[in-house]
Amino acid sequence: METKTLRTMKQTKRGLLFQSEDIKVVFNEDATTENYLKSHFIEGESSFNLLFLLSPNINLQASDCGTQFKFTKNQYILHYSSSENRAELWTEDQEVLKYLQIQINYQYVFNLIDPDSNTESAEILKNMKNNNFIFLHKQTPPNMTVEMHMILKEISGYSKIGVMQKLFIEAKIIKLLILIFEQFNEKDIEEDLSKTPETIKKFLDENYHKNLKIEEISKIIGINQNKLRREFKEHYQTTIVDYISELRMLKAKKMIINKQIMIKEIAIECGYEYVQNFTRAFKKKFGVSPEKLRLG
Secondary structure, three states: OOOOOEEOEEEEEEEEEEEEEEEEEEEEEEOOOOOEEEEEEEOOOOEEEEEEEOOOEEEEOOOOOOOEEEEOOOEEEEEEOOOOOEEEEEEOOOOOEEEEEEEEEEHHHHHHOOOOHHHHHHHHHHHHOOOOOOOEOHHHEEEOOHHHEEEEEEEOOOOOOOOHHHHHHHHHHHHHHHHHHHHEEEEEEEEEEEEHHHHHHHHHHOOOOOOOOHHHHHHOOOOOOOHHHHHHHHHHOHHHHHHHHHHHHHHHHHHHOOOOOOHHHHHHHOOOOOOOHHHHHHHHHHHHHHHHHHHO
């Protein structure tokens, strides 16, 4: 990576912390008495670039992207560049422009993940190449975790050189990637969980006429029974049993006006195995038996 800083600096701390055939780690910290700082860096061809923004309000503009990003302190991105790409970083009304970049050769990541070994590995590499790890929630870049901060501190403070440094840096980068994948996996789980009540409701709307018990619904949807009950009630302010009963009664009331359909047939159609159970539920809901309502 090449870094060129514009404007006169009061203090500059930057340089190559580590470089091998596959990995390059560069730290940059520019300080000025003026209010404006600007730097350029180059992403290598076919490389993944981890960029950790360590000072507030950093703007980024990349030559391969028409969108301008603005980062708060301690955010990061994982970006794939298929060709050599120049990016520009700048701050306004700030005294420091500080960031750390880790550039990783594509083939190194390919060999590390081994996408041919299983579908999970293939999906991870696909997401990395498609730059799906840039945003955590819609338009929000991910925040660094405490553990990520600790790893960056260890990388920048490691003093040994040679093979020990290479092994140490590679181990820390692998750990960073694991933390990133875990962070985004938690996001997917959260999004799935947020849809849980709607998933349950959709299933009930389509299957309320069947004689299903809670434990059977739990197995079919793949959600623990207690969670199933809790999520649904919190979202819709009613129990699953009461909701099923409500759907059944609404259907029964529509069908009851058709005198060509026997009460027993209506009961079966609405999910009741026994007519007496249907009659009891109907009377509790509407105050009259199905027969009396039909007779008017």
